[in-house]
Amino acid sequence: MDQQTLSLLVVGATFALYIGIAIWARAGSTSEFYVAGRGINPIANGMATAADWMSAASFISMAGLIAFLGFTGGAYLMGWTGGYVLMALLLAPYLRKFGKFTVPEFIGDRFYSKAARIIAVISLIVMSVTYVIGQMRGVGIAFSNILEVPLATGLFAGMAVVFIYAVLGGMKGITYTQIAQYVIMIFAYTVPAIFIAITLTGNPLPQLGLGSTLQGSDTYLLDALDQTMVDLGFHAYTEVGGMSLMNMFLLTLALMIGTAGLPHVIIRFFTVPRVRDARKSAGWALVFIGILYTTAPAVGAMAIWNLVNTVHPGEIGTEEGHLAHADRPAWMERWEQTGLLAFEDKNDDGVIQYYNDANEEFAAMAEEEYGWEGSEIVTLDRDIMVLANPEIAGLPGWVIALVAAGGIAAALSTAAGLLLAISSAISHDLLKGVFMPRISEKNELMAGRIAMAVAILFAGYLGLNPPGFAAEVVALAFGLAAASLFPTLMMGIFMKKMNKEGAIAGMLVGLGTTLLYIFTYKGWFFFSGTAMLPDNPDGWLLGVNPTGFGAIGAAFNFITAYIVMKMTKEPPKDIQDLVESVRVPRTES
Amino acid sequence: MSQEDLSRQAYWRAHLRLLGICLAIWFLVSFVLGILVAQPLNAFQLGGYPLGFWFAQQGSIYTFIILIFVYAWRMNVLDRKFNVHEE
Numbered sequence: 001m002d003q004q005t006l007s008l009l010v011v012g013a014t015f016a017l018y019i020g021i022a023i024w025a026r027a028g029s030t031s032e033f034y035v036a037g038r039g040i041n042p043i044a045n046g047m048a049t050a051a052d053w054m055s056a057a058s059f060i061s062m063a064g065l066i067a068f069l070g071f072t073g074g075a076y077l078m079g080w081t082g083g084y085v086l087m088a089l090l091l092a093p094y095l096r097k098f099g100k101f102t103v104p105e106f107i108g109d110r111f112y113s114k115a116a117r118i119i120a121v122i123s124l125i126v127m128s129v130t131y132v133i134g135q136m137r138g139v140g141i142a143f144s145n146i147l148e149v150p151l152a153t154g155l156f157a158g159m160a161v162v163f164i165y166a167v168l169g170g171m172k173g174i175t176y177t178q179i180a181q182y183v184i185m186i187f188a189y190t191v192p193a194i195f196i197a198i199t200l201t202g203n204p205l206p207q208l209g210l211g212s213t214l215q216g217s218d219t220y221l222l223d224a225l226d227q228t229m230v231d232l233g234f235h236a237y238t239e240v241g242g243m244s245l246m247n248m249f250l251l252t253l254a255l256m257i258g259t260a261g262l263p264h265v266i267i268r269f270f271t272v273p274r275v276r277d278a279r280k281s282a283g284w285a286l287v288f289i290g291i292l293y294t295t296a297p298a299v300g301a302m303a304i305w306n307l308v309n310t311v312h313p314g315e316i317g318t319e320e321g322h323l324a325h326a327d328r329p330a331w332m333e334r335w336e337q338t339g340l341l342a343f344e345d346k347n348d349d350g351v352i353q354y355y356n357d358a359n360e361e362f363a364a365m366a367e368e369e370y371g372w373e374g375s376e377i378v379t380l381d382r383d384i385m386v387l388a389n390p391e392i393a394g395l396p397g398w399v400i401a402l403v404a405a406g407g408i409a410a411a412l413s414t415a416a417g418l419l420l421a422i423s424s425a426i427s428h429d430l431l432k433g434v435f436m437p438r439i440s441e442k443n444e445l446m447a448g449r450i451a452m453a454v455a456i457l458f459a460g461y462l463g464l465n466p467p468g469f470a471a472e473v474v475a476l477a478f479g480l481a482a483a484s485l486f487p488t489l490m491m492g493i494f495m496k497k498m499n500k501e502g503a504i505a506g507m508l509v510g511l512g513t514t515l516l517y518i519f520t521y522k523g524w525f526f527f528s529g530t531a532m533l534p535d536n537p538d539g540w541l542l543g544v545n546p547t548g549f550g551a552i553g554a555a556f557n558f559i560t561a562y563i564v565m566k567m568t569k570e571p572p573k574d575i576q577d578l579v580e581s582v583r584v585p586r587t588e589s
Numbered sequence: 590m591s592q593e594d595l596s597r598q599a600y601w602r603a604h605l606r607l608l609g610i611c612l613a614i615w616f617l618v619s620f621v622l623g624i625l626v627a628q629p630l631n632a633f634q635l636g637g638y639p640l641g642f643w644f645a646q647q648g649s650i651y652t653f654i655i656l657i658f659v660y661a662w663r664m665n666v667l668d669r670k671f672n673v674h675e676e
Contacts, residue, residue: 066646071627074645078619081650085615088657089608093664207647211636220637238631238642249624274675276665283657290650297646583601584673 003397004148010401011143011408014184015161018177018412022165025173030445033170034101034424035270040175042277046284048175049268051182051409052417053080053259053285054292055131056138059185059410064382066300070229070237073300075251081286081293082252083259086486088282091260092269094493094582096278101270102421103263103485104429110492111500112575114434119507121429123484124263125422127477129459132418136463138411141383142404152464158412159460166416167452171271174416181409186291188406191399192390193295196302199393206298225305231316232308232355233362237301243545244537250548258478258550261486264414264421275585303385306392311354311377317370322351331391340381347373419459423451476518479546483510483553491561496579498561501568506561514553521546600671607667611660618644618652 001009027033040048058080066073098106104124108117136155143154165173190206197209201221213220226236235241243251259265268285269278310329314320325343335341343352349371357363357375366372387407390399427448432439439447484507491498491506521535533539535546544552570576581587622630627641635643668674 071642071645074623074642074649077646078623078649081653082615082619085611085653085656089611089660208636210647211638211643213637222637222639222642238639240628245624249620252619252624276661276668276675279657279661279664283654283661286650286654286657290654294647294650580597583604584597585668585675586673 001397003400006397007401007404008149010398011405014180014405014409015157017180018161019164021176021180022169022173025169025176027168027170027172027445030101030428030441030448032172033445033448034420034428035267036170036172036175038271038273040271040273042272042281043284044179045175045268045272045277045281046286047182047288048178049265049281049285050288050292051178051185051413052174052268053265053289053414054185054410055414056135056142056407056411058292058296059189060138060142060383060386060407063296063299063303064385066297067304067385068382069242070235070301071239072241072243072248073297075243075248076255077293077297079252079255080259081289082256084282084286084289086256086260087266087269088279088286090490091266091486091493092278092282093275093585095266095489096269096272097275097582097585099270101267102424102428103266103489104425105433107485107488107492107503108429108433110575110578111488111498111503112572113500113504116488116500116504116507117429117433119504119511120485120488121425123480123507123511124425127262127480128264128418128422128425129455129462131477132415132422132455132459133462135411135415135418136459139408139415140463142407142411155460155463158408158415159456162412162416162419163453163456166419166456167449170448170452171267171420174420175271177416178413181413182288184402184409185406185413186288188399188402188409189292189299189386190295192393192395192403193299193302195395195399196306196389196393197298200302200305206295206302210298210301221305222301225301228305228308228312232312233359233366234356237304244543246543247545247548250544250551254482254548254550254554255478257486257554258480258482261481261484261489262477263425263481263485264417266489267421267424268417299386299389303389303392307385308354310392311352322353324351326350328352329392331388334391335384335388340379340384341377342379343376344378346376347371352376415459419452419455422455423448426451426455479514479518479550479553480511482550483514483557487554487557487561491558493579493582495565496576497565497570499565499568499571502561502563502565505564506557509560510553510557513556514549517541517544517549517553518546596671600667600673603667603671604664607660607663611656614652614656619649623649 031037062076065076095106100106104117104120107120108114139158140151140155143149144151165177193206194204197206198204200215201209201212202215203209203212210221214224222238226238229235229237269281272278272281311323312321313323325345332341353372353375354377355366355372355375387403390403427444431447432444487510488503488507491503520532521539537543622641623645627645630641631639633640
């Protein structure tokens, strides 16, 4: 059986599994549709949350990102996990105690304001839609790269499957499918990593392998990698490089508070039976996320090690130190065909040089000493680092098929969670909350399903025709979550006197400054050519990267809300009592 | 102020103290050890890991996980002590 047939079979089998679960877990009430009837076991919910949270970006892109950043790539690792500490300590238990269906519903009730609820709905929809585009695109790319079918075919297949289980099952169907998706995803991620760790270091645990010596040598892998990178003009792998320490700090903080403020993750904690389950469930979620997130640094470092040592098998600058283009391994040829990897023999010597030609001093030395005229890997998409891993390690065909299924599972599980957040915001917050308060439960459930179906079609359309800003939208989604929802939710719980005026002003200022800063450097509404300042460290205000600005937007939100609160009147007594009641797990005495 | 209100306030204060300790650890392992002083910490090794690098890419995540479970456990104790626990 050839690789493509095998991969299609494995992916087809996972799809059949998802549909089977969907038929078994149909939603019969709005409570089942929005919060799975609040009957999910905390460990199961932790697993579903992990799948919901880990997107195509975590599965496919993160290790590659770390591979090229080294130490500072830790910002993504700490940022995307540390947010769970904030969520478990500052939001999840209280919102679960509040006991409603959506995040905007809490904001609307706590700040006794339809306007606040609508602002929350709008930020929720903007961030979820931008985020879901990337997921739909991820499904299409996983299909087209690995299964070698057209992008549109893969996208439609993915849409059809999500449609079946999300529309039928709502949160209930999504939760049980996500558990299956987590298992597939983690298996697909760790199996190649374990094989590579054994090959390089003899240690089967990637987390320990990264701290071990190289097979048959006394040198630690990381020390050798540091030396290799420096020899090629890059910064040492374990030292600062790729971004400044300040931007690493801000990016970590923005990703943490953005993670804690993402509504599609928060609503997962509405599905557990009790407040104490919400606390524990966040811990379990982080255990399941941590398995992938502590493996990723090893995948990244070992991938860049393998790549550099394939291109430069011997001492740099000597004859044996280079790979002849004609002798390159089959996986390189295959990825060249996808356009994600490209070579150019700049100095016509028939061999490949890969080095940091942006390092002027090193480039000048290399030209003089070795006759190099520029790095000859001219395109190197970081996503290759994970996708090509099984081939680089020479793993059997079923592992390659599994990685395809894992990438698709990662994208589908996140897309489904986002789509549920969007559809519940529309049917529950806008329709029932604002426009049709008297709608019956049966009709609301129907409206939820229709909203879900429309959201899937819309996301699929955008996935097929992505706006030019697809890469930037994740930064936007996190920036908005960090600057608008997180501070408002937190003040709603921890500041009894926070009132509607303060919350609304804070959200608007947080949103406004973050959008303004991102648009200034990325272009207005991401239209190219409308950026007002160059998007590089020299152009950034005080050197602050737009991706890390959410942390500062959040600070503006807090400050504005506090000042406005001091100048306006206290919230009514019943609201202060509501705050008191969400702070304790059991209120009736 | 009623007895119940007083106990409610004491519960919240005890809770905030626990929160403060947990968030201080959260900040220490990531922002301080994993970022701000990671470079000098790299002079020390944990196996083959430079220590600052280990905190940024491994240690902080392990600490986060332990932190949430310890918090959940201490909160359960607190809930019982102040008789606000769920059935």
